Amino acid sequence: MKIDVTKCHGSGNDFLLLDEVGKAYDFTDEDRRALTLTLCNRETGPGADGILFVLESDRCDAMMRVFNSDGSEASMCGNGLRCVGRYVCEKIGKDDIMVETLKADLHVSKEEDLYDGIPTYNVEISPVLFDLSSLPMNGHGEKLIDEKVEGLPTERAFTALAVPNPHLIAVVDRDVLSGDEQKNISEYLNGSNPICPDGVNVSYVTIMDKGAIFVRTYERGVGFTNACGTAMSASTLVTCLLGYNEKGVAVDVYNPGGKVRVVVNERTDGSYFMELIGNATYVYQATIQWDPAFPNRYDWEAKKELDEHVAYRQLEEHAASLVKEKVFL
């Protein structure tokens, strides 16, 4: 069958966006998994951190399902939601939409360009859950806020939260980023282990200035990524809770793929939601030949490169020079 895809990225976290609406693909979940494994492979396929499937929703403007590059399904993807948000907004001619995700219906709106010529979207990150059963995470009582994790070979203090995909976050000195600690802990927690049986996204955060942080994330189902939108949102919340930043004020969040902005909001009932504001950039549009009977093979049918990366490069270069100056990376 012929499948149309759009390669896109949010802060260099790259995806293939596949719109199933009005198409006769009729994928099963096993097809989606197999297609993701084949197409996301960076050595043998087009390569991506995951596939964003756009489906019909009976209560929102669209539904998004996200498959990580290892074929597992994620409950949420912040950078991916900006790309899907842009795609759906442009498709139906609106600037403000609701998107159904696995665990929540989320608001997406078009924003003023973060940098000249960079399509920018604001996505809601919600719900925010601190009870460890929602990650799930075992053996630490009900919550873990800036505390050592028993069973890990480090004294490092972490905060655990689900937004609603699971995150473990540590605020660290910048020299910690040059060692292997984050990699070793992340690989352990994303293999078979008693602490986080379903795996977890692990972020190390460095304070650059008041209102500016750097976040590096090891993503569950993917590995180290240029950026993880839910992780940057959760990390900003953690820096507010620990007194480094303020709620209600935009924080610049730098990452290995660029920069976004996050605003942490507290509702009157004490619950939180974040606004994740950043680019939704298209790289190419393509048609791919794929047969579910031979899931490991694919062929390019057509491919059209786009030039949005030219504008994005300015943001990337600006972010990289600041990160070099403040974080030494």
Ligand SMILES: N[C@@H](CCC[C@H](N)C(=O)O)C(=O)O
């Ligand atoms: N890159 C994403 C998160 C994708 C899901 C994650 N790997 C998981 O399994 O929870 C983002 O931008 O939020």
